[in-house]
Amino acid sequence: MSDQMFKVTIDNKTIEVPPGTTILNAARMIGPEVAPPAMCYYSKLKESGGKCRTCLVEVSKGSEKDPRPMPKLVASCRTTVMDGMEVKNFTSPKVVEARKGIVEMLLINHPLDCPVCDQAGECHLQDLSYEHGTEETRYDFNRRTFEKEDLGPYVQLHMNRCILCYRCVFTANQLTGKREHGVLERGDHAEISTLLGKSLESEFIGNIIDVCPVGALTDKTFRFKNRVWFTKPVDAHRDCPTCSGKARLWMRGEEVFRVTARKDQWGEVEDWICNTCRFEKKETKDWVVEGPSEISRASVISQGHYAGNVGTEKPQVFIDKIIGKQPKLLLDIHSISDVNKKGVTLSKIDGPAHSDDFGLKNK
Numbered sequence: 108m109s110d111q112m113f114k115v116t117i118d119n120k121t122i123e124v125p126p127g128t129t130i131l132n133a134a135r136m137i138g139p140e141v142a143p144p145a146m147c148y149y150s151k152l153k154e155s156g157g158k159c160r161t162c163l164v165e166v167s168k169g170s171e172k173d174p175r176p177m178p179k180l181v182a183s184c185r186t187t188v189m190d191g192m193e194v195k196n197f198t199s200p201k202v203v204e205a206r207k208g209i210v211e212m213l214l215i216n217h218p219l220d221c222p223v224c225d226q227a228g229e230c231h232l233q234d235l236s237y238e239h240g241t242e243e244t245r246y247d248f249n250r251r252t253f254e255k256e257d258l259g260p261y262v263q264l265h266m267n268r269c270i271l272c273y274r275c276v277f278t279a280n281q282l283t284g285k286r287e288h289g290v291l292e293r294g295d296h297a298e299i300s301t302l303l304g305k306s307l308e309s310e311f312i313g314n315i316i317d318v319c320p321v322g323a324l325t326d327k328t329f330r331f332k333n334r335v336w337f338t339k340p341v342d343a344h345r346d347c348p349t350c351s352g353k354a355r356l357w358m359r360g361e362e363v364f365r366v367t368a369r370k371d372q373w374g375e376v377e378d379w380i381c382n383t384c385r386f387e388k389k390e391t392k393d394w395v396v397e398g399p400s401e402i403s404r405a406s407v408i409s410q411g412h413y414a415g416n417v418g419t420e421k422p423q424v425f426i427d428k429i430i431g432k433q434p435k436l437l438l439d440i441h442s443i444s445d446v447n448k449k450g451v452t453l454s455k456i457d458g459p460a461h462s463d464d465f466g467l468k469n470k
């Protein structure tokens with residue numbers, strides 16, 4: 108029985124997986140073309156998932172033994188596969204419709220902060236709205252608002268943007284082994300908070316910034332310093348006594364603007380990094396640079412993102428019809444940003460101006 112595998116078909120693609128695998132993970136094993144979006148599930152965190160409902164799918168056949176469909180859409184991150192199960196994700200009109208509603212609900216209290224938000228360009232909610240949302244909101248009421256709050260020396264909380272996915276809570280608890288912060292109140296009043304404004308200072312607390320799918324938790328050493336699509340990500344390592352020392356540097360010229368953990372194709376951290384690597388090591392001499400990072404999803408710096416994924420199309424351009432000729436493009440982010448190409452010499456790519464150009468670095 109132990110080596111028995113379950114056959115599951117998702118969007119007409121079949122795979123065999125071990126019993127106990129969730130539909131979401133089975134879909135990820137097939138590939139991004141069938142994998143549902145996930146705003147709260149995080150494979151590296153125990154007990155995550157079940158909060159946001161973005162991963163809803165239709166089970167059109169329960170199993171080989173009991174082929175009845177499941178009566179309602181189910182959260183794929185919390186539902187395990189059965190042998191012979193058939194699942195519809197992008198091929199289900201019900202799922203596509205329901206996901207529009209979920210996006211609308213997640214955006215009910217979320218401000219339109221993208222123009223000033225540090226997460227813009229790598230925000231999972233931005234991607235989700237672009238790929239699955241509608242163009243308008245039916246919500247007329249005022250959004251709930253909170254003051255910005257410092258959660259210690261490194262992290263600032265913008266509660267207005269939080270979608271209450273609980274990832275930061277699980278990350279802090281599971282990396283430090285004790286309760287660091289949590290969600291206070293319930294329903295519309297729910298908010299992330301530390302106990303009586305306690306500072307979050309554990310050596311690994313910076314990782315809560317990386318797991319946040321939106322811009323609710325910001326890096327105080329990077330806030331407002333740059334836009335992510337102007338920086339060049341490179342993988343680098345250092346000999347760190349606290350963590351693996353494997354990180355990603357976000358650079359402009361020789362300047363390290365930000366240090367983050369490396370993320371996999373699902374946008375999840377591969378190796379947790381410590382605060383020293385993340386917040387204190389902002390010089391190139393601190394690091395051994397390995398080469399350009401491969402960004403496979405969830406960022407405008409990944410080429411062709413808007414044209415490449417399931418359910419998305421590159422937006423149509425009409426300007427040539429209006430002006431009667433092809434426009435001269437000043438910047439086409441899809442073709443200009445070639446930082447992800449293997450073998451590219453980063454120092455040879457022209458970048459936008461950075462503080463060196465203005466002589467501000469040493470002021």
Ligand code: SF4
Pocket residue numbers: 268269270271272273274275276299318319320321323324
């Ligand atoms: S702050 Fe970010 S990670 Fe934490 S619950 Fe809110 S959205 Fe999720």
Ligand code: FES
Pocket residue numbers: 144145146147148156157158159160161162163182183184185
């Ligand atoms: S990812 Fe499944 S409910 Fe959030």
